[in-house]
Amino acid sequence: MKLITTIIKPFKLDEVKEALIEIGVQGMTVTEVKGFGRQKGHKETYRGTEYQIDFVPKIKIELVIADELEQKVLETVTRAAKTGSIGDGKIFVSDLQGVIRIRTGETGEGAV
Amino acid sequence: MKLITTIIKPFKLDEVKEALIEIGVQGMTVTEVKGFGRQKGHKETYRGTEYQIDFVPKIKIELVIADELEQKVLETVTRAAKTGSIGDGKIFVSDLQGVIRIRTGETGEGAV
Amino acid sequence: MKLITTIIKPFKLDEVKEALIEIGVQGMTVTEVKGFGRQKGHKETYRGTEYQIDFVPKIKIELVIADELEQKVLETVTRAAKTGSIGDGKIFVSDLQGVIRIRTGETGEGAV
């Protein structure tokens, strides 16, 4: 099993979700995060005092999939999340030792 | 060392926490997440416009434990988080190369 | 590639970020989390009813780096995040199979 973690621009979430469903992904977990990177943040002014905010809002999607789906998922996410401008985000791939579905106790690929 | 990541229903958090403490787990990190899966979301209506919301609120617990604790933890979480209805959530198991306790610099099992 | 996950005290975020930038880290992803551990929570009172809150607010930083940077990063984070009092947090190290930069499709170390 693989755990695919991807950081994307918030307004891309729906697009990416739809694209993943099309290729048969049945579940995912989403977290609101703040990202720091090449994409520069923004300026805020309060009563003449200016703040430079480095962090930009991002969405993190965690996706557990069977190994054979890896390529398909990576391509799909890359395609769906891409705008071509700085800050599109990253995809991280790591191994999973095991998965359990709490409701049934099923393990392995049957559990996702 | 193992990293146990589990997605559960929000109102199960206290129960799961207590159960883990009982079996000697001393720490955990909790994140509010939104989940997509078999469990269907809900409908919202604003001035006659209806939205179908697919994401449901979930709680993610990250747990770093010594390898020998793995089985005990998996059983405990599965038991405590289970309601039997769709959406109970998942448990993911992965390997950790190392752990450090920042305060003391301790590493490995002594650090959790 | 390595994934460094660290849990720190919220008010340490800026310090840690600056320290990481100094040693050449170019990006990170930050999440607001709630931590449970040795550090005790706080008491809340509403109309004479008292609640004991066990969870304390923490910041989780996820950092993807090239293997050779690992030591430097671990030292830096430990130094920058340390206050010496209970609750300073942890650092977890795990392996990554791959990384992709969505914007360019670059993979591996070039992608972070």
Added chain:
Amino acid sequence: MKRPICHQRFFIFLLMLFLCLSLSPAWAQEGGAGSQIDTGDTAWILMSSALVMCMVLPGLALFYGGLVRSKNVLGTIMHSAIILCLISIVWVVVGYSVAFGPDVGGFVGSLAHIGLAGVGTEAFPGTGIPHLLFMVFQLMFAAITVALITGSFAERMKFTALLLFSVLWSVFIYSPLAHWVWGGGWLQEMGALDFAGGSVVHISSGFAALVCAMVLGPRKGHGAEPMPPHNLPMTVLGTGLLWFGWFGFNAGSALGANGGAASAFVATHIAACAGGMSWMVAEWFRTGKPTMLGVASGIISGLATITPAAGFVGPMSALIIGLVAGTVCYAAVVWKARLGYDDSLDVVGIHGVGGFTGILATGLLASVGAQGLFFGNPGQFVTQLVLAVATLIFAVVGTYIILKVVDLTVGLRVSTDDEQVGLDLSQHNEKAYS
């Protein structure tokens, strides 16, 4: 299954309304001579009526809304909002007549004013304000009284049940009570003193709340899991607006802009301040920390307690009443925990206990336009005792019967799942915050 039924019910409700309309002689409204209308008095009661409306929405709605969990905030706010709409209509259609129509045996008003028949712009007897204005000022009282009760069954009442309960309670409990004390009924005949509603508004709603809490039972997880207020600044905002509106509630009850109004205004303000102070101090002693919610609760306690006395006491008596109110109501709220019922937002401890204390305090400290025990008139205290107890018994019994009726017809509580999900999504398909 459920939905079509409640549709029917609504249809009937609407029909009923239109019926009243067509029957109503008040299509056009008789122009009043207005000869004795005083513009100053009218200006103040116009304003006071607006102020009391503001107490219900947004005042009480936010005061309660901030205290519940975020999944129930809209459902809670909705209670106050829809009660204001619904009871206002009930009031003009029938409620006002039951309360202030020509007396029938000292117990209710006749139906002479149904559909506001005969309620025009002429001066209301004994005042310098139009009859219509007196009617709408009283309307606001009718609405807020029912809305106060909702705090006791917050986060679990079925919406259809709320609607039915409100209509029945307003017509069969509130209107008669208002008649007894203010509409020429037997308690008024007895000489009972209730300046602005310590019995009619606060005792009645406060002890109705007790019955509701006991009949509906506690919220799922009550006592086990923490249920902290989701937004205390919202509750403080509500507190401020309630206080603001209470000046209309109490000083407006003088029905004119005169020395009596000024005196009631001052008493109201002092009692609110003293209530906030004394609750804070009491809590500080007991738990070691003063809290914002404590001060807010103390302010409302002081206001509820001074309500019946506002027009009858001097400023220093008001100070005493306020100091007592904050302490007594805090004690009541703390003891609640022991008794174990889930009066979710402490309507009993604040309005029930506060109102009861205020009615008795009036019997002790009245000194303006009436004498209490401390001013040489023990009889007044006895009368006040009768007033308080009669109101309490009537409210408790009546509320119990109404709840049973509602339970048998539409059912009182939402399902466990709906309660788990929260009222906002389960009852209203809405989320408060996105």
Added chain:
Amino acid sequence: MKRPICHQRFFIFLLMLFLCLSLSPAWAQEGGAGSQIDTGDTAWILMSSALVMCMVLPGLALFYGGLVRSKNVLGTIMHSAIILCLISIVWVVVGYSVAFGPDVGGFVGSLAHIGLAGVGTEAFPGTGIPHLLFMVFQLMFAAITVALITGSFAERMKFTALLLFSVLWSVFIYSPLAHWVWGGGWLQEMGALDFAGGSVVHISSGFAALVCAMVLGPRKGHGAEPMPPHNLPMTVLGTGLLWFGWFGFNAGSALGANGGAASAFVATHIAACAGGMSWMVAEWFRTGKPTMLGVASGIISGLATITPAAGFVGPMSALIIGLVAGTVCYAAVVWKARLGYDDSLDVVGIHGVGGFTGILATGLLASVGAQGLFFGNPGQFVTQLVLAVATLIFAVVGTYIILKVVDLTVGLRVSTDDEQVGLDLSQHNEKAYS
């Protein structure tokens, strides 16, 4: 490039102001004999003016602010806030004179009152209140009318465009309309009835909103991605404050504290309640759930619809008007979806349709101080029809022209990126919540 330009524009604006000042004869202000001033009437209109101001800020600002996405809440609130500031100044400098200066051919007022020349503390003809007070009461109406429009182009209008649009619209659309109906213009001569602004305020802003929505085009992602309100309790708070202020708006339009004010107050309150009830019921039938936002929208619909009738109808007619308002406006809002334009916060469906309905309803149900069709005077209905249609056409055409002018000078919409980021950060360098 852009910034320096708008700086210039501002400089010119300021210069203009100072010019008016120096020219203005109203440096010092003539003390009025004040002989016929009635303190009660004055007290009520002072209060009413404050109430109407409160409708704009915080009332409308929060009502709209809660309905947008959190990235646009400050930008949305800013619309109401800056319009109140800007239009108030425009009004005292020139707007009041155009609206209420000595009539010129039935179409506009002369510039006799420019810079408030000749507007002092003497009683305003036919009333017991100072002329200055009448002026400031009307000022609040001028401000809220423009602010209402902003709901239609929320979340995408360029800030400089908003400023220019507001000034032009107020001077060239609002002031003349106010003159036609209230300032001695041709519609008033015709005997058209608009008690508190069903045409001048609601039809004009409502249909101006329609043109704005169509000319600016929909928000990016409208229809595709969900855009739920970010904070409904904020919207409910706004609703409550609007309702509260509306008592000053309608009952204050009696320009005194008398039976007429009381009657308008009652009609206003009943219509608000009935509107809230009927929208809720209609939605309940259609979608199976009553919603808090529905009740809030219904309340505003009832208030907008009763506005022109408030002083002319009895309570039961007000009840009917309210019940109709909630249903009709809900239908309008639902149909909007079909028509496809993005009137983001439903200004058309609530104020346009509500105002139109109210003007016609006045022609049917007027019975106090005037007769409508149902009371034997069909002619009045025709006059009302003329009033409604004339206002609509003038507003639509005028708004279209002004939008074109603004588009050619400063441009109407923010860039796609700015819209993506949100108005708060892109237009104002601020975030609402941290």
Added chain:
Amino acid sequence: MKRPICHQRFFIFLLMLFLCLSLSPAWAQEGGAGSQIDTGDTAWILMSSALVMCMVLPGLALFYGGLVRSKNVLGTIMHSAIILCLISIVWVVVGYSVAFGPDVGGFVGSLAHIGLAGVGTEAFPGTGIPHLLFMVFQLMFAAITVALITGSFAERMKFTALLLFSVLWSVFIYSPLAHWVWGGGWLQEMGALDFAGGSVVHISSGFAALVCAMVLGPRKGHGAEPMPPHNLPMTVLGTGLLWFGWFGFNAGSALGANGGAASAFVATHIAACAGGMSWMVAEWFRTGKPTMLGVASGIISGLATITPAAGFVGPMSALIIGLVAGTVCYAAVVWKARLGYDDSLDVVGIHGVGGFTGILATGLLASVGAQGLFFGNPGQFVTQLVLAVATLIFAVVGTYIILKVVDLTVGLRVSTDDEQVGLDLSQHNEKAYS
């Protein structure tokens, strides 16, 4: 150690109160002939008193509460809330007498009115309103003045210190100042003009705030880490309520519903609008973006600056004053950064500078019932200068002494840990949002 001590302190405080009570002759209150009471004037001042109360809570509480970090919002709101409760009691017990009791040597009032002795419903000399009403109207001014100061030491003041500071400051600074300017004291004798409190309220609180900021020192991390407002819509809501209430504050200071009140109302509104506009424009020039917080700050600046002039100037002068206010106060707030003290919520820049500017502007532009320099009376300007400087010096010196006393008794600041955790949890065991 600490807690028991502060308990004691409270106990003593309560004892003191009851003492005053028992001594107080005002148990019952003398009914006033009320012969000369004017219902219209009374209606307006009843309303004005309620409006000024609304400025403190929820107005100022939310205005300040939105500007701090979320961990301190309850602690900040608590400041305004508890000051309203505490100072109201201090005022009726002793403050009113010190300020408005029979003059003693031009510096303070005698203790004749302690515990409101001799303050009844008879008309207050020279007005048509009851004495009690005048007292409570002034009470609200006393409360808000102390509350304004709290913005300067937000997020770090110890709660016990706040309580002690407030009582001392109110009795020893505010009451004497009120006597000097309004109670028949030496400045009033001199002919100094302060219509509604530019010196008594704004200069005094504004420069007291400066001393507080310097004595307490900056917040931990001030300058280093960003401290953006946690909820700007809350601050805008507070702004709107402050504006709304300010009509009572300024127009109410006419102590009647007459031409003077109308004129003050108009001046107040125009200055608020002009202040909002000019701050926005100034900020736009300097940082390239107009901000919502800027407009809100400008509005408050305009209101603070017009306060002393409201009853003495015509509308166009008010426009100038407002335009100047927004610019000058913005400059002051920007320069603060250079001076380096941490006046957390800009009390100095807005109220201190605004009030000072307003007192001088009155000396220049007064034209109604008094003449300023521009209207041929240079002497008035000198008098105003004396007024402003005397108030400033008295406030600065007095505040410094009081702070030292508080520091030596209960200590001024919370511990560094408590500041890190936030006032809500460390001082009050509460969280604002869950």
